[in-house]
Each structure stands twice: as C-alpha cells, then as structure tokens.
Amino acid sequence: MKYVYVFGILASIWALNACQTDQEKTGTPAPVMSSVHKEGGVGGPEAELPDHSGARDATMALQQEVLTYVNQARSQTCLCGTTVYPPVPALTLNSRLNGAADKYAVDMATYNYFSHTGRDGSQPWDRMTREGYQWTSAGENIAAGYPTARSVVDAWLSSPGHCQNIMNPYFQNLGVGYAYNTSSTYKHYWVNDFGRK
Numbered sequence: 001m002k003y004v005y006v007f008g009i010l011a012s013i014w015a016l017n018a019c020q021t022d023q024e025k026t027g028t029p030a031p032v033m034s035s036v037h038k039e040g041g042v043g044g045p046e047a048e049l050p051d052h053s054g055a056r057d058a059t060m061a062l063q064q065e066v067l068t069y070v071n072q073a074r075s076q077t078c079l080c081g082t083t084v085y086p087p088v089p090a091l092t093l094n095s096r097l098n099g100a101a102d103k104y105a106v107d108m109a110t111y112n113y114f115s116h117t118g119r120d121g122s123q124p125w126d127r128m129t130r131e132g133y134q135w136t137s138a139g140e141n142i143a144a145g146y147p148t149a150r151s152v153v154d155a156w157l158s159s160p161g162h163c164q165n166i167m168n169p170y171f172q173n174l175g176v177g178y179a180y181n182t183s184s185t186y187k188h189y190w191v192n193d194f195g196r197k
Contacts, residue, residue, distance in 0.1 A: 033141075036164075063093060063176040063178075066153060067091065067174055074088045080160050080167055094195065096131045096132050098176060098177070100130070101176055101192065102179075103131075103177070108142075128175075138194065139195075141190075141194075149178075152188075171194040175191075176191070176192060
C-alpha cells in the first residue's frame with residue numbers, strides 16, 4: 001500500500017481515505033496530470049467514436065458515471081496527500097464543459113499526445129472559454145491509460161493535486177471527456193474540466 005504519511009497514524013489514514021475505493025489501493029499507473037487556474041474546442045478528426053446516437057448515449061452514460069464517482073468522493077471527508085478535505089457540495093454536469101473536455105480527450109487520443117497544453121498552445125481555461133463557459137475558477141484533471149471510469153477516478157483520488165481538484169469547494173460544474181484510440185500510446189484518454197461561473 002502507498003500509505004506513507006506524516007505522523008504515521010494508520011487508523012486515521014484509513015478513516016480519512018474513505019473517499020477512495022479499495023481498487024485504487026492496488027497501485028496507479030502513470031501518467032496523470034492536474035492543472036488549476038483562477039481568474040484575478042480543439043478541432044481534429046474523431047478518435048474511435050462514430051457520430052451516431054449509440055455513441056452519444058454511451059458518452060453521456062460515461063459522463064454520468066464519472067460524475068457519480070466524483071460526487072461520491074465529494075460527499076465524504078477525504079485525505080488528499082496530507083490535507084484533509086471536509087465533504088463539499090455535489091458537482092453538476094455542464095454541457096459546455098463536457099464539450100471542452102470531450103473535444104480535448106479526442107484531440108489527445110487522435111494526435112497521440114498527453115499534456116494540459118493543446119496542440120494550438122491553449123490551456124484548459126482557454127478551451128472552456130472557447131466552448132462558451134464563462135468561468136471565475138477553472139481546473140482540469142487529465143489521465144491516460146485507464147480503461148474504466150472507476151479506475152481513472154480512483155487514480156485521481158490517490159494523487160494529491162487531482163484529489164484537491166475533485167474536493168475543491170469552489171467548483172460547481174464538471175465536464176467529462178473520454179476518447180479511445182487503439183493506435184495511440186495510451187489508448188484511453190480522460191479529461192475532467194472543473195469550473196465555477
């Protein structure tokens with residue numbers, strides 16, 4: 001297990017890790033990245049998802065599944081690294097954030113790269129603005145290589161920076177993106193865009 005926290009109080013760590021499932025405790029493959037921004041979609045061919053109602057329904061179901069896991073974590077006390085986060089209100093899916101996240105996941109899968117910086121030099125908040133989401137706070141989690149919604153959310157929860165985005169009380173909305181491309185390095189590409197208007 002990966003419980004090497006200051007103070008060495010294992011009982012407290014087990015209690016505080018309630019936001020994570022047993023599955024994530026088996027290890028988390030790389031890569032995973034996180035990005036956050038506070039205020040003072042990318043084009044390209046589709047990756048492995050034909051444009052028909054079945055694919056759209058599958059995408060919507062996947063977005064709802066990720067939202068459910070994220071909100072389960074937000075509903076309880078969570079340990080992100082060495083910081084304890086109290087329960088916070090549930091997020092709601094936002095169609096504009098979904099658009100930004102999904103387009104970006106497809107772009108990474110299609111063009112075989114993994115970065116918060118888009119091929120056009122855009123940052124997460126640029127892509128959110130491009131989709132018409134007028135944010136006051138914005139954040140992004142990305143991951144690659146995870147085959148299921150449960151595994152990617154567990155990986156984010158076990159990584160302090162990603163976990164902090166998930167537990168951030170200022171965020172109100174979530175966008176979920178996913179793309180699969182057999183010819184890309186990691187095959188599965190995930191994006192969570194967090195925002196507050």
